[in-house]
Amino acid sequence: MRARPDNYQAVFARRWGHLRRARVRALAWLLDAPDLLDIHDPHWEGRIATLGPVSPNTARWLAAVDADPSRLDAVLGTKMITRLGLYAEKLMAFYFAEQGRLLAHGLQVRAARDDTVGEFDFLLDDGREGAVHIEFATKFYLLQDGVHGDLAASFDTFVGPNLADSLGRKMRKVFDRQLQLGSHPAARELLPRPVSLAQALVKGWLFYPLGQYIETRGIGAGHCRGFWCALDELERLDAERFLVLPRLQWLPPFCAASATWMLDKAQLRAALEDHFAATDAPVLVALVDEQPGRIVEFERGFIVPDDWRERAGARLYP
Numbered sequence: 001m002r003a004r005p006d007n008y009q010a011v012f013a014r015r016w017g018h019l020r021r022a023r024v025r026a027l028a029w030l031l032d033a034p035d036l037l038d039i040h041d042p043h044w045e046g047r048i049a050t051l052g053p054v055s056p057n058t059a060r061w062l063a064a065v066d067a068d069p070s071r072l073d074a075v076l077g078t079k080m081i082t083r084l085g086l087y088a089e090k091l092m093a094f095y096f097a098e099q100g101r102l103l104a105h106g107l108q109v110r111a112a113r114d115d116t117v118g119e120f121d122f123l124l125d126d127g128r129e130g131a132v133h134i135e136f137a138t139k140f141y142l143l144q145d146g147v148h149g150d151l152a153a154s155f156d157t158f159v160g161p162n163l164a165d166s167l168g169r170k171m172r173k174v175f176d177r178q179l180q181l182g183s184h185p186a187a188r189e190l191l192p193r194p195v196s197l198a199q200a201l202v203k204g205w206l207f208y209p210l211g212q213y214i215e216t217r218g219i220g221a222g223h224c225r226g227f228w229c230a231l232d233e234l235e236r237l238d239a240e241r242f243l244v245l246p247r248l249q250w251l252p253p254f255c256a257a258s259a260t261w262m263l264d265k266a267q268l269r270a271a272l273e274d275h276f277a278a279t280d281a282p283v284l285v286a287l288v289d290e291q292p293g294r295i296v297e298f299e300r301g302f303i304v305p306d307d308w309r310e311r312a313g314a315r316l317y318p
Contacts (some may be wrong), residue, residue: 009253013255026087034223036203038219041218048202084248085138093106103131103192118177123193123195130196133197133199135179137202139170141160141166141167142158142302142304143214145309162282163315171202174200182194204224209228211227241287241295243262244285254296258295276305286300
């Protein structure tokens with residue numbers, strides 16, 4: 001096996017390779033992954049939250065949950081979760097509750113029975129008499145074609161795989177609407193405590209055109225990142241084994257004792273051609289190594305239809 005770059009996948013394997021349960025690994029990633037946004041950049045006006053480094057106590061707690069996940073399993077429930085955002089929220093709610101900080105999770109605010117104003121993702125004890133409102137997001141964006149215009153406009157060049165969202169649009173919604181919820185008259189009647197601070201906690205991965213990386217002010221320098229490429233660029237991928245990642249496995253780098261659905265490059269191409277014949281939804285693929293007793297991701301990227309770049313450009317610059 002050739003030497004691999006010391007990227008976040010390698011860091012995660014060193015820190016959390018002992019965790020075996022997928023749910024606990026996902027929680028470890030949520031707590032440990034670098035902040036997607038630079039909390040110190042003045043563009044964000046101090047409204048970006050951070051969890052900070054994982055403490056030794058929290059690392060020991062994660063190992064204990066991995067050994068006995070019964071409390072976590074009870075929180076996640078037996079009903080199948082299909083939405084990645086909901087899955088991540090439930091994991092974080094479990095963590096905040098176990099830390100003794102959770103005042104409310106998913107608290108809806110209605111001005112009338114059929115008029116929902118918004119929802120508090122998390123209300124946390126601020127250690128005094130108030131509550132910290134945390135708006136939580138796990139996002140996956142692809143840099144369409146370089147960074148253009150001023151700083152605010154450059155965030156719109158990071159677009160969702162299905163072209164329905166952008167990092168810029170998401171953060172404008174968070175700042176202009178969601179973080180203002182605590183001041184709405186209808187919210188004051190529901191709040192267990194007055195909101196003393198409202199911030200966004202943003203985790204995720206950013207994906208850059210294959211072979212490129214563009215540093216962008218306002219983006220965390222150590223953020224989790226991967227590549228994207230069109231189907232016709234598949235031969236450029238330097239790997240022998242691949243996994244198509246189901247959505248609920250998008251959070252942490254993949255690791256498992258075995259993976260029967262591993263593909264070689266020819267099999268991956270055939271699977272992608274069949275997929276794109278039915279839908280234009282991009283596919284997240286993990287490049288993996290076979291190590292003694294386990295399969296480990298060393299890189300990841302979205303494979304997109306051959307016309308994705310043009311459709312993304314039309315969306316950005318109609």
